[in-house]
Amino acid sequence: MTTANGTPDPTTQPLRDRVILVTGAGDGIGRATALACARAGATLVLLGKTIPKLEAVYDEIESCGAPQPAIYPMNLEGASVRDHEDLAATLEREFGRLDGLVHNAAMLGPLSPIAHYDVESWFRVLQVNLNAPFLLTRALLGLLNASQDASVVFLSDRVGRRGRAYWGAYGVSKAGIEALMQILADELEENTPIRVNSYAPGAVRTGLRRNAYPAEDPDRNPEPEAVVGPLLYLLGPESRGITGRQFDISDFD
Template identity: 60%
Template structure:
């Protein structure tokens, strides 16, 4: 998977929604999916960043994307349901969903962890993906081959001290991923669900988490794209309910 060579047109005619599409891995994944033929729905909270990605995709001559501005911290159930209705009206289905958006919170002992920060991290990293996926399942079922990817973390599989709400939120996402994979695992649904740990990557969140680390020692998001393409494309049919990693280290 990590050395996967995506064929040309792997995602042609696919409709794929990417959360956190304005920055980091989400930005690169959105552009990569578009370059392989997908119509990408860009979801994020900062319109200017989404417009920048939109312009780059359009300038490259790839399928015209769509923008969905949404603040996951404050969005209500009706916001997700209205968004799903808009997608249905414009596209009729959804073939892929990449949950990439997330926030770090603070790194501190649990006994000193700020309760408001905890609640905010859990809202963005867990409740929002739940509400979004819940609203979009009917559209995913309309696809003949749909894929859902939850972005995980090493600390969401093996907890480490001081990672607080971020680690717990990623554990929760692993559980949600496994739950959905089991619920949707039949021929009637045609939806596969997996979690993917990107590993140490040169992103702004990584710099926040490890301010003393030399960011140049980590790979760029582009290096992770073989895994993201494999899981989103038809070659990963049958891969369901797995905890996968985009890097070997």
């Protein structure tokens, strides 16, 4: 069953029995996604770098009677190839498969002309926003293949689809995410159960948005909970067979 805007009704639990990993699950869109998926019946793996935030989301999920989630602390900025392989081994041991992977974690970095962009910041942003999703997806492909119907969703941004001045490493990383999504979708379209898409939720009331637009009235933007319905659709059975697509929040109006 879907709601008026075409996204799944979570009360019907369209994600029942699915195991879904969300990065940056401690706050913002990641937190809202994890809670919505849990209410829709999924078992969540909450990945993030701040343990108290992850524990708070864990408690919220447990309090609403959803399946017991798992917490996996990881700082994507410093995580090595071995760290990602250890994560995959842990999920293999605990769950045996992975049905959904949401790449939400992101770092804004400075908004600056390329000529003056801090080099260390450039590498840090690309590590979190682009290299980490590559490493994580690569490590988890075996578990995604073990699912009967797996979905990978990359959280994107309009500045990654059309470059804009001063968005620097963040804009480049999101453009790279779009390319990575398309390459993966093309590679996995045949003979695998894995679909891969990106989703740009637009302006949302998050910490990253406040840092990017400090003079903006935050009340003009929707809360994260208002933009996660499309993610339930992309993670659930109703989007089976849809892959390689760049979705925007306006696609679900």
